[in-house]
Amino acid sequence: MTSAAHTPLGGRLNTLVIDGRVVEGHAVLTPRGELVRGCADTLARTLEELPDRVSGVDLDMTDVVFMDTAGLQFLDLLDAYGRRHRVPVRATHWNGQPRRILELVGLDTEDPLRHASDRTAGPRTTSAVARERAEQLDELRVEIEQLRQAIVSRPVIDQARGVLMATHGCTSEQAWDILRETSQHSNTKLRAVAAAVVAGAEPKGPTPPEEVRRALRTAISRRLHGSS
Known part of the structure; x- marks a missing residue:
């Protein structure tokens, strides 16, 4: 199971590929590339391909090398999936520049979805990821503008x-x-x-x-x- 997106940005192709497998009912996903525009669509297609009843979803983010604000949409989508299906979702092994973005917006750099692990309470009006993003938005805009310039x-x-x-x-x-x-x-x-x-x-x-x-x-x- 593999989903991929090719998104033109700054005169080049930014590719996100998500490899996946299901082991004893548990989904293990491995994204590779950049969390930029289109990454949430790629994730959505990957999640749609999962079996109807998985016991949880683990993402190994080791090979994600770059992230802008689209990466926060990626996390929101993961959070929403876990709440809708009431299963634990984890995204771990962040490093480099993507880890810096998590630090900047005040998210857990080991697993930014850790605080949203209780799926039994049902959906909330505002996800924890979105709420923490809003609290740090002004500082994030400055950083992301530099990152956009860096892409170009x-x-x-x-x-x-x-x-x-x-x-x-x-x-x-x-x-x-x-x-x-x-x-x-x-x-x-x-x-x-x-x-x-x-x-x-x-x-x-x-x-x-x-x-x-x-x-x-x-x-x-x-x-x-x-x-x-």
Whole structure:
């Protein structure tokens, strides 16, 4: 059982594939790709293919590499399915950028549906996921706007991450955090920061603007050396 979606965004194809199997009446789903526009539709098709009576649904989110606000719709749909069928639903093993989004909106990063595990009480007027999303919406909008820009600008941002990883021996996630923090502290768009990092890595490349260099040094020092 496999469902897939191909959604054009920012000039490229973002793919979500959900593999699934049912073991002794329990559904085990493995999404792979990105939780962006269309991901809830893919999940809906997957859930429709499940047997009428499953004892529960477990999702392993290890291979989900990116998430924007559509990922919250994905969680809402899972929550609604569990309540409608009165079965436990879990989504675990979050990492990287999707885990950061869960932190930002105040959800449990181990299982954002944990607090909604009691299915016997029946449906509520507002799901716990939606309620927590509303509480953090203003901060989330700022973060998601940066993420949308990152999708459109992904090639140059990926190059910049590669430059930072090669230069400073950091992980891909640390490189992303350095770029994002530099953008915030220098009041410079993320794409512009990434382009400056890539250009500066060329043998005769231009030096990044002073405010970007200063913010970049601070971010590297804080993220990699633990100093402010």
